[in-house]
Amino acid sequence: xxxxxxxxxSWESLGKxxxxxxxxxxxxxxxxxxxxxxxxxxxxxxxxxxDCLSSPEFLEHVTKVMLVIDAAVSHLDDLHTLExxxxxxxxxxxxxxxxxxxxxxxxxSLLYMLQCSLGQGYTAPLRQAWLNMYSIVVAAMSxxxxx
Ligand code: HEM
Numbered sequence: 625x626x627x628x629x630x631x632x633x634s635w636e637s638l639g640k641x642x643x644x645x646x647x648x649x650x651x652x653x654x655x656x657x658x659x660x661x662x663x664x665x666x667x668x669x670x671x672x673x674x675d676c677l678s679s680p681e682f683l684e685h686v687t688k689v690m691l692v693i694d695a696a697v698s699h700l701d702d703l704h705t706l707e708x709x710x711x712x713x714x715x716x717x718x719x720x721x722x723x724x725x726x727x728x729x730x731x732x733s734l735l736y737m738l739q740c741s742l743g744q745g746y747t748a749p750l751r752q753a754w755l756n757m758y759s760i761v762v763a764a765m766s767x768x769x770x771x
Pocket of ligand 1: 660663664672688689690713720722726727
């Protein structure tokens, strides 16, 4: 219950500004794994990672990711209702060439974004609460690879 309060409390302000926070997250992700930008097929003729990060299709994906996080935060009490959606989402990512190993870097980038945005509010219990929720989401998405 404490976890849920921490997550909801921190998402309240972040969730109102999805795109800029998502851009911080993906900038970090592309630093951690420079091979990932090329998986966005519409990025193939980007001159630099910076160009990619500002392309409209890419910003749409950022919005999609933030909306999935938003849905998870809204369904903290019944995350299992997202199971089928997340399994299918995993399947789509397998199809575009994402590997499940990349989710570790995505998780790190999510924490990085939270740390940047929350400053003093980024505490060990808060970090753990987010990690717990993220691992449930990733586990559900990863099931999309098995089948
Ligand atoms: C779709 C790449 C992580 C949510 C896509 C697409 C690509 C992609 C190439 C299809 C084109 C598009 O819709 O823009 C990646 C890569 C990731 C990543 C490289 C990091 C390794 C995530 C995460 C989430 C997410 C963590 C949410 C938790 C979505 C959604 C769609 C999508 C909702 C649309 C699926 C649909 O069309 O039904 N992703 N993605 N992605 N991604 Fe990701």
